[in-house]
Amino acid sequence: DAGITQSPRHKVTETGTPVTLRCHQTENHRYMYWYRQDPGHGLRLIHYSYGVKDTDKGEVSDGYSVSRSKTEDFLLTLESATSSQTSVYFCAISDTVYEQYFGPGTRLTVT
Amino acid sequence: SQQGEEDPQALSIQEGENATMNCSYKTSINNLQWYRQNSGRGLVHLILIRSNEREKHSGRLRVTLDTSKKSSSLLITASRAADTASYFCATDYNQGGKLIFGQGTELSVKP
Numbered sequence: 001d002a003g004i005t006q007s008p009r010h011k012v013t014e015t016g017t018p019v020t021l022r023c024h025q026t027e028n029h030r031y032m033y034w035y036r037q038d039p040g041h042g043l044r045l046i047h048y049s050y051g052v053k054d055t056d057k058g059e060v061s062d063g064y065s066v067s068r069s070k071t072e073d074f075l076l077t078l079e080s081a082t083s084s085q086t087s088v089y090f091c092a093i094s095d096t097v098y099e100q101y102f103g104p105g106t107r108l109t110v111t
Numbered sequence: 112s113q114q115g116e117e118d119p120q121a122l123s124i125q126e127g128e129n130a131t132m133n134c135s136y137k138t139s140i141n142n143l144q145w146y147r148q149n150s151g152r153g154l155v156h157l158i159l160i161r162s163n164e165r166e167k168h169s170g171r172l173r174v175t176l177d178t179s180k181k182s183s184s185l186l187i188t189a190s191r192a193a194d195t196a197s198y199f200c201a202t203d204y205n206q207g208g209k210l211i212f213g214q215g216t217e218l219s220v221k222p
Contacts, residue, residue, distance in 0.1 A: 031208050042199060042214040043154070050208070058209065090153055097208035099144060102153030 003027040006091050006103040014111055019078040021106050023091030025071075029101075031094040032074040034058075034066060036087040037105075043090065049074055081110045115202055115213040123219040130187040132216040134200030135180075141203045143176055143183050144210065148197045157185075157198075192222045 004025045013019050023032060033048040035058075045058030047066040055066050063085060065077045078085055088107050092100040115136040124130055134143070142161045146154040160167045160176045160183065167174045173186040187194055197217045201210040 033208075035212075040214065043201075043212040045209055045211075048209065059211075092154075094208060097203070098142065099156040099159055100154075100208075100210065101156065102146075104153050105151075 004091065004093055004101060004103040006089075006106050008106060009104065010107045012109045012111060013081050015082060016080050019081050019108065019110075021076045021089055021091075021108070023074040023076070023093075023103060025074075025093045027093060027095070027101070028071060029093040029095040030071075031097070031100075032068065033092040033094075033100065034064075034074065034076045035090045035092065036060065036085075037090060038087050046076065046089075081108075083110050086110045115200055115211060117198075117200060117213040117216050119216060120214070121217045121219070123221065124190060126190060126192055126220055126222050128190055128220075130190050130194070130218055130220070132185045132198050132200075132218070134183045134185070134213050136183075136200075136202045136211070136213075137181065138202075138204050139178070143174075144201045144203065145172075145174060145183075145185050146199045146201060146212075148199065148215070150196070154199065187218075190218075190220045192220050194218060195220045 007022045034046040035043040037043050044060045049055045049068040067075045091103040094100045144159045145157045148154045158169045171188045176183045197215045199215045200213045
């Protein structure tokens with residue numbers, strides 16, 4: 001997990017509220033990713049970034065938005081949280097299109 | 112979904128035995144990667160095999176790739192209790208670093 005942090009690590013929020021998760025890296029890697037991990041589904045890509053202000057959608061992007069205003073930070077926003085977004089969220093970074101390095105995860109519960 | 116499938120879903124062995132996990136995927140790939148996840152932690156990259164490679168070794172890990180069958184296997188030799196974790200395959204289908212993860216194999220190595 002060295003060089004990549006996620007905040008908060010745990011969050012409980014109510015349905016309908018906005019939530020922002022932060023991924024911060026100190027490795028100066030070009031690529032950053034947001035995944036969600038759910039039982040029975042493995043990891044699924046939500047959004048990814050290939051540079052500052054350059055982002056693209058992943059497999060499960062509905063209900064999520066992202067922003068990357070500087071190399072080290074990649075923010076994931078749930079505009080209006082729903083119970084189906086209860087999950088563990090992982091950020092990953094990469095300096096190539098090959099192996100990725102994962103953060104410790106954020107456990108989000110939407111009640 | 113283009114998500115790969117892994118089998119078995121769970122595997123329990125004794126220390127010193129070998130563990131084999133299999134991964135099948137659906138589309139042509141650029142490379143295939145294996146990751147390990149210890150309980151409550153982020154994923155850790157283990158090994159990458161390119162589409163033009165058939166076998167690769169790293170320490171006690173041996174990975175094979177059969178592109179004609181769209182399948183890969185991960186062999187861990189002389190397993191240790193510390194190898195207890197979930198193992199995921201991830202396929203890169205040449206979409207700028209986007210990975211598709213399988214659902215994982217949960218390995219338990221008993222001392």
